Amino acid sequence: MTGERDQDPTTPFYAHPTGGWGSLKSVLAQATKGRIQLGVLETLRRQNKPGGHMCTSCAWAKPPSPHLAEFCENGAKATLWDLTRDRCKPDFFARHSVTELRNWPDHDLEAAGRLTHPLRYDAASDHYVETTWPEAFAAIGASLKAMDPKTTVFYASGRASLEASYLYALFARLYGHNNLPDSSNMCHETTSVALKRTIGAPVGTCVLDDFETCDLMLFFGQNTGSNSPRFLHPIQQAVKRGCRIVTFNPIRERGLVEFMNPQSPSEMLTGRGTPISDIYLQLRPGGDIAAIAGICKHLFDLDAVDRDFIALHCHDFDAFETWTRALSWEDIEAASGLPRADLVEVADLYARSERCIGVYGMGLTQHVHGGDSVGMLVNLLLMGGNIGRPGTGICPVRGHSNVQGQRTVGISEKPELVPLDTLAQMFDFDPPRDTGMTTVEVVQGVIDGTVKGFVSLGGNFARAIPDLARAEPFWAGLDLNVQVATKLNRSHLLVGKGAWLLPCLVRAERDMQKTGPQAVSMEDSLSHIHGSVGRRPPASRHLLSEPAIIAGIAKATLPPNRHVRWNDWIADYGRIRDLIEETYPDQFDHFNDRLFKAGGFYRGNAARRRDWQTESGRAEFTLPPSLSALGAEPGEGVYTLVTLRSNDQFNTTIYDYHDRLRGLEGDRMIVLISRADMVGAGLSEGQRVTLVSAVEDGIPRRVEGFTVVPYDLPSGCVGAYYPEANPLVPLDHHDLASKTPAYKGAPVRIKA
Template sequence: MADQDDTAHYDGPAGGWGSLKGIARIFGEEWNSPAVAETLRRQNKPGGVMCVSCAWAKPPSPHAFEFCENGAKATLWELTSRRCTPEFFAAHSVSELRGWKDHDLEQQGRLTQPLRYDSGTDRYVPCGWDEAFRAIGEELRAIAPESAVFYASGRASLETAYLYALFARLYGHNNLPDSSNMCHETTSVALKRVIGAPVGTVVLDDLSTCDAIFFFGQNTGSNSPRLLHPLQEAVRRGARIVTFNPIREKGLESFVNPQSPVEMLTGRETRISEQYHQLRPGGDIAALLGMCKHVFEADDAARREGRRVLDADFIRQHTDGMAAFEAKARATGWDAIERESGLSRAAIEAAGRVYAGAERVVAFYGMGLTQHAHGFENVAMLVNLLLLRGNIGRDGTGIAPVRGHSNVQGQRTVGIAEKPELVPLDRLAAQFGFSPPRAKGMNTVEACEGILSGKVRAFVGLGGNFLRAVPEQAAMERAWSGMRLTVQVATKLNRSHLVNGAVAYLLPCLGRTEEDVQAGGPQAVSIEDTFSHIVGSLGRRAPAGEALRSEAAIVAGIAKATLAPNPKVRWDEWVADYARIRDLIAETYPAEFHGFNDRFWQPGGFYRGNSARERIWKTESGKAAFTVPEVLSSVGFDEAPGRYRLMTLRSNDQFNTTIYGDSDRLRGIEGTRDVLLINPEEMRRAGLEEGQSVSLVSDAADGVERVVAGLRVLPYALPDGCLGAYYPEANPLIPLSHHDGPSKTPAAKSVPVRIRAGTASAG
C-alpha cells in the first residue's frame, strides 16, 4: 500500500475547527434566519426536535450542543430560506431539470405547493390538495392493489409510518419496501435468524462499561459523528478500539471535540483506534474467522494452565452449532485467511488478542458488512465472534448496527414491512374490521424488478430519492415512465421527481423542525433511535409555506380518497390528534408500546426492549446460533485480470442522496465528486496518471453495458484490487441482480468493474 504522502488525505482530526467551518459554510449558503440557532440548541434534547439525519441516540443528559456537523447541515438544509415555487417550474421544463446536478436541484429550496405533471408542456403545474387526492384515489382504485408499491424513506415519524402501513393493507397489499432494504435489511434477516432479534442489542450505556470496541465497515466521522464523543470517553477510561475498514476513516483515527474549549484552542486530539486494519473489500469473513481461530488457539493454551478463554458455560447453555463452527475455524488454513482478508496473520492475531483479553466487548458495523453478495455471512460471522466469549446479553457487550435515516428502524417496528410474518395482522384485523393481505409483498429489489417488467403500475414514495438510490439506474429510469401513476411526497426537489408516470403528483410536506398544527392543536411526533429507544420530537419553526401539509395528513388524504368508508378507520380524528395514533400503535404492539403517550417524552426516550439482550433467543432452536461460513469472501464474484472491487462511498458533505456540496474534507478531496480513488501502485500497474479522465464499466458478465464516465483518477490509500467512487453517482454500475441472497440488499460495497482509460485531464 502507498505511503499517505503519495495520496489524497486529510492531515487534521475529525471534529475540531474543520467541523465548525463545514457548518458555517452551509449556514451561509442556505441564508438561514437566526431562529435556526434556537432549533439547533433544542436538537436531540428532551422536549426538543430530533435530528432529521442519522438515528444516533438522544441521551437523557445531553451536551450543551447535542448535534454533529452532519446533523447541523441537515437542519440548515431543511430550514433554508429558499423556496421552490410554481414560478420556478413555469420557467424550467422537467426535461431541462434532468440535466441538473443533485445538489443544484435541492438548492432551489423548499417546495411550497402541490404540483401535477403536465405532459403537454413537460412542466409541473400547481394544483389543489383536493384535486390531487381525488385523482390519486381514482388511479389507485382503477388498478389491482398488488400492482402498487408504497415506498418509505427513513425519515417519516412512527405516527406517519403506522398510518402508511395501515393504508397499504386496507388497500390490499404488503408492497412496503423502504430504505432499510437498501442498507440494513441484511441486519434484520441475519440477526433475526441467529439471535432471534432483528436489531442491535446494545444501548448507549454499554459504551461506558465496555472494555473493547470493534468496528467493521462503518465510517463514523462521515456518517455518525456524535458517536465520536462516547468513543473519546471510552478511550480515556482505558477501553481499546480496533477497526477493520478498507478505507481510512478519519473519525476512527483521531478526534478533537468541538465542545471542548481546551481541545479547540490547543488542537489536542484523542487517538481513537489503537489498531486499524485496512482489509480488502469483502474480506471480513476471513478476518473474523481468523480472529475466531486465534481465540480457539488461545483457549487451548489457557486450558493447559487451568483457565478458559471461551465462555464455556454461556456456549453450553445459550448456543447451538458450536462444534461445526469450531471445526471449520480450526480446519481453515492461515494462507487462505490471509489471501482473502488481505491482512497478515500477525495483524489478525493482534486484533484477536485484544478481543480475547477484554471482559466486555461491543461490536459496531455499517454497510461495509451488509452491502455485499454474502452480507448475511458477514453479519453472522461477527455474531460468531461475540458468542465465543458471551458478548451478547450482558451489560457493556453486544452487537450494534449503526443505522442511517433517523427513523428507518422505527418504521419497520410499526409495520413498514413487506414480510407479513413480521406484522401482527390478526391484531390489525380485529382493530380495524378488515382482512389484511397475507401474501408477501415486494422489497426494494423486487419492486425494481416489477417496474422493469411492467408488473408495477403505481409507485407512491413517502420521502426519499428512490430512483437515485437504487441499482440499475439507467434501465430503471427508462422503465419508470411505463407506470400509470407516480406520487412523491417531499420537502425538496430531487432527481426522482423528474421521471414520471403517465399521471404524476409532487406533494410538499412539512419538515420535522416545523410546527405541525392540526385541528387538535400543535402536534408532536416520535422516532426510534439505533438503540431501540422511542423519543418524542416537537418542531417549532414556522412552516416553509402556508399550503404545506404534514406527512400524516397527506397519507390520510390519499387514503380517504382511495378507500371505502370504514367506521373503525377514522383518518380525520387521527390526524387531528397524533396521540390517538400513538394509542393505536400501543394497541397493535402492546409489549413494546404500552403507555406510549405517557412515556415517549421521558429524557432519552423509553426502551422498547430486545429479547436477545435478555438472553431469550427467539430462534428456531431456542438458542443463539453459530453458523458455518461457506465462503471466505463476501463479494460474490471471482478474481480476474483487470477486474476490480468497487466500493461506493459517502462524503462528509452529504447525507444519503442529499449532496450539501463538493467538499469531502475528511478525505482531503475538494471541488468535485467525479473522482476514482485508487492506490498509486494500482495506478502504475494499470498505466494511469493522476488527473486522467477514465470511465468505469460493469464487469458483471451479464451482457448489460453499464458505464459511469468522466471520473478523475485520484491516488488514495486503498488496498490492492479495489477502487472507490461516490454514491449515488456510481450506482448505475450496480446490477440489480448483485445483492445479498437472503435479504436482497444491493451489494454496493463490492461491485465488479473495469477501468476504461481516457486521456489526461488538462487540470
C-alpha cells in the same frame, strides 16, 4: 497506537482530527451559503433534546443528559438545509420544464429550495403546474382505485415518523398489498435478516450505558466521522477510560483515527484531539468474514472461549469450531488481505477483554454474502459470551433517523413480521398475507412493467437504487407516480403517465392540527423511542404534514370503515400512538405518557435478556459458504468497487462538493485507486477514464467521465461516490438472504 505514520503520505488525506475547527467551519460555510432563516440557532439548541425536534440526519442515540449542543456537523447541515429561505414555487416550474430539470445536478435541484404548493405533471406542456390538495387527493385516489393493488408500491424513506409510518402501512394493507419497501432495503435489511436468524432479534442489542463499561470495541465498515458523528462522544470517553478500539475498513476513515470534541474548550484551544483506534486494519473489501475467522481461529488455539455460556445458550457451536480449526492461514490471509500477525494481535486483545462490543455499518451489510459477514461477527461475540451482558453486544449503526422505527411499526414487505391478526381485529378487515416486494423486486417490476403505481413517502428512490441508468427510462411507463417531499430531486422528474408532487412539513416545523400543535416520534439505532416537536413556522401555508397527506390519499381511495377514523387520528396524533400501543403492547406500553422521557424509552430486546427467539431457542453459530463476502473473486483486470458518501452528503442529498475528512475537494466524478494499482494499470493521476461493470449478464453498464485520483486503498479495489456510481451495480448483485444491493463490492473494469 495507530497514527499518521500509517497513512500513505503520497495520496490525499485529512491531516487534522475529526470534529474541531474543521467541523465548525464547515457548518458555518453551509449556514452562510444556505440563506438560513432567523431563529435557526434556537432550533439547533433544542435539537435532539426533550421538547425539541429530533434530527433528520442519522439515527444515533440521544443521551438522557444532553450536551450543550446535542447535534453534530451533519445534523446541523441537515437542519440548515431544511430551513433555507429559498423557495421552489410554482413559478419555478413555469420557467423550467421537466426535461430541462432532468439535466440539472442533484445538488442544484435541492438547492432550488423548499417546495411550497402541491403540483401535478402536465404532459402537454412538460411542466409541473400548481394544483389544490382536494384535486390532488381525488385524482390520486381515483387512479389507485382503478389499479390492481398488487401492482402498486408504497415506498418509505427513513425520515418519516412512527405516526406517519404506522398510518402508511395500515393504508397499504387496507388497500390490499404488502409492497412496503423502505430505505432499510438498501442498507441494513441484511441486519434484520441475519440477526433475526442468529440471535432472534432483528436489531442490535446495545444501549448507551454499554459504551461506558466495555473494554473493547471492534468496528467493521462503519464511517463514524461522516455518518454518525455524535457517536464519537461516547467513543472518546471510552478511549479515555482505557477501552481499546480496533477498526476494520478498506478505507482509512478519519473519524476512527482521531477526534477533537468541538464542545471541549481545552481541546479546541490546544488543537489536540484524542487518538481513537489502537489498531486500524485496511482489509480487502468483503474480507471481513476471513478476518473474523482468523481471530476466531487463534482464540481456539488459546482456548479463549466461554464454553459455559455456549453450552447453556448456543446451538451448532461444534460445527463452527470444526470448520474454523480446519481453515488454513494462507486462505485467511488471501481472503482478508491482512497478515496473520495482525489478526493474532486482535485475537489476543479480545481474549484479554472482559466486555466487547461489535459495531458495524454498511461496509459489512452491502455485499453478496453480507448476511454471512454479520453472522461471523455474531459468532465471534458468542465465543466470548459478549451478547446479553452489560458492556457487551452487537451494534449496527443505522443511517436515516427513523429507518429502524418504520420496520418496528409495520413498514415491511414480510407479513410474518407484522401482527396482521391484531390489525384485522382492530380495523375489521382481512389484511393481505402474501409477501410484498423488496427494493430490488420493485425496480425489476418497473423495468418489466408489472409495477404500475408508485407512491413515495419522502426519499429519492430512483436515484438511490442499483442499476439506476438501466431502470430510469422505464419510469415513464408508470400509470401513477406520487412523491411526498420537501425539496426537488431526480425521482420527481421521472414522471410517468400521471405524476403528483406533494410538499410536506420538515420535522423542525410546527405541525398544527385541530387539537393544537402535534408531536411525532422516532426510534434510534439503540431501540429507544423519542418524541419530537417542531416549532419553526412552516415554509409555506400550503404545506401539510406527512400523516395528513397519507390520510388525505387514503380517504379518497378506500371505502368507508367505521373502525378507520382518519379525521380523528389527524386531529390528534396521540390517538395514532394509542393505536401503535394497542398493536404492539409489549413494546409501546404507556406510549403517550413516556413520549418525552429523557434519553427516550427503551422498547426492549429479547436477545439482550438472553431470550433467544430463534428456531432452536438458542443463539445460532453459523458457517459462511465462503471466506469472502464478494460472492466471486475478481478476475484479471477487475477491481472491486466500493461506493462512498462524502463528508458533505447525506445519502442522495449533496450539500456541497467537499469531502474534507478524506482530503478531497471539488469533484464528485472521481475514482480512487491505490498508487501501485494506478501505475500497474498504466494510468496517470488526473486521467479521465470510464468505469465498466465486469458482471457478464449481457447488460452493458458503464459510467464515463471519472478522474483518476491516487488514494490510500488496498490493492484490487477502487472507490467512487454514491449515487454517481450506482449504475455500475447490477440489480441482481445483492445479499443473497435480504436482497440488499452490494454497493460495497461490485466488480468493475477501468477503461482509458
